Amino acid sequence: MIIGVPKEIKNHEYRIGLTPAGVKELAVNGHQVIVENNGGAAIGFDNAQYIEAGAKIIDEAAEIFATADMIIKVKEPQAIECKMLRPGQILFTYLHLAPDPKQTELLITSGATCIAYETVTSPTGGLPLLAPMSEVAGRMSIQAGAHALEIAQGGLGALLGGVPGVAPAKVLVVGGGVVGTQAARMAVGMGADVTILDRSLPRLRQLDTEFDGRLKTVYSTADAMAQLIVEADLVIGAVLIPGAEAPKLVTKAHIKAMKKGAVVVDVAIDQGGCFETSKATTHQDPTYIVDDVVHYCVANMPGGVARTSTMALTNATLPFAVTIANKGAKQALLEDEHLLAGLNVAAGKITYKPVADVLGYEFVEAKTALSL
Template identity: 75%
Template sequence: MLVGVPKEIKNHEYRVGLTPAAVKEFVTHGHDVIVETNAGTSIGFDDEQYIAAGASIIDSAEEIFARAEMIVKVKEPQPNECKMLREGQTLYTYLHLAPDPTQTKLLVESGATCIAYETVTDNRNGLPLLAPMSEVAGRMAVQAGAHYLEKSHGGSGTLLGGVPGVAPGKVLVIGGGVVGTNAAKMAIGLGADVTILDRSLTRLRELDDIFANQLKTVYSTIDAIEYYSSKADLVIGAVLVPGAAAPKLLTRDHIKAMKEGSVVVDVAIDQGGCFATSKATTHQDPVYIVDGVVHYCVANMPGGVARTSTMALNNATLPFGLALANKGPKRAMLEDAHLLNGLNVHKGKVTYKAVIDALGTELNLEYVEPKQALEL
């Protein structure tokens, strides 16, 4: 198979779909890899390393899209990239379609086979290709929150860890999954007063066992969100409904009730955000203020630590990518139900139910079972 790796073009996105080490794996399995020039240069993977791994360097994204049988990316394709996709071609990347009608429409029109990292599953009902970036984003959320709590950046001037004689800052984490757990680790490490909300008692018990008396676990209700957000210096939105639009858990009234200069970090912004006042921002212009509350809603947070993120992501995506190349997409997905769960669009059909639930009426689309779509 001819595998293509274009350079990412989203604002301040420096990650790359394949590292030189991953390219070498594909080449060793008998595949050809073409990489756009300077695709990984900014994070220490220069063209010479890709050539040494067996790749060919291509000058333009247009040629990558025109020639490759499978496109491996990191972020969702931008509109001009979507228009270069074609039927019979496989796209393997993050998609986050539910809050994005434009991308969904363009991918449907392309006829391509589009596999979303964020909906591939594993034997433990986890999301193995989303988990590495969730770990990064959870840890970064606390770093970002601490930074923007500084007075010079619009915050209240609160140090999360406090100092002897001064109480630490209060951190509220909404959601106890991978993002929330990693955010809690970082916040506890800084010495903050941490509360985590979740609707799963089983998960709350697990968190209580992990962290013991280092944080407070609270069952998530409207009343709990209202109370703890009003007391918090930093609120981290860490909720996830796989492949679906994020629920709006923090309302405008909750934001208004928060302390002046407090900070909210919406890690769910890729799926539309879990705060009513959230709108996607970029690393170039990461924050805005609503009702005195600083909002950090960068849609590609892990791109800020692109080298670490790229290597962590490749560790997870490589086995599935090799399966797609070695067996061909259809056979690979039919033989692996977890990879099949990653199929979101195929030959003009939407094959992920949560996307239809969010956009089906708006775009006049109908859901088709993944296996059924592959047989078309």
């Protein structure tokens, strides 16, 4: 199989779909990999490393899309990329279709077989291809939030960990999954006063044990949210419904009630955001202010630490990529129910129900779509 790795073109996105080590693994399995010129140069993976790993360097993305049987990316394809896809071609990347009707329409029109990293499952019920970027984004959310709290950034001028004689900042983490846990880990490590809200009592018990009393766990209710958010200096939005649009748990009224200069970081922005006042931003212009509250809503947060993120992502995606390349998409998908869960679009049909439901498309079972 010919596997194409184009350079990412989203604003300030420097990750790349495969590391040189990932290329070598596919080459060892008998596949040809073509990589766009300088696709990984910004993060220290130069053309020479890819060539040494067995790749061929291609100057134009259009040639990669025209030649490759499978396209491996990081971020969702931009409109110009969607239009270069063709029927039967495999697209393996993050998609986040629920809040993105235009991309969805273009992928349906393309006829490509589109497998979304974020909905591939694991035997233990996790999301193994989303987890590494959730870990990165969770940790980054505290780093970004702490910076935004500085007065020069519009924040209230609070140091997250405080100093002797001055209380630490209060951090509220909404959601106790991978993102929330990693955010809490960083915030606790910096000495902040941390509270996690979640609706799962078993998860709250796990977190209480894991952090050994170094943070507070609170069952999430409307009343709890209303009380805690007015006290918070930094709020991390870390909720996820796999493949579906994020619920708006923090309302405009909540934001209006927060203290002047408080900061909110919406890690769920890829799925539409969990704050009612959220809108996607970029690393170039990451924040804006609503009702005197600083909002950080960068839609590709892990892109800010692109080298670490690329290595972590390739570690997770590579076994699936090798399987798809070795067996072909149809056989690989039909033989692995967890990979099949990642199929979002095939043969011009929506094969992931939460996406179909939120965007108003007919839902077609994945196996049915693969037979068309």
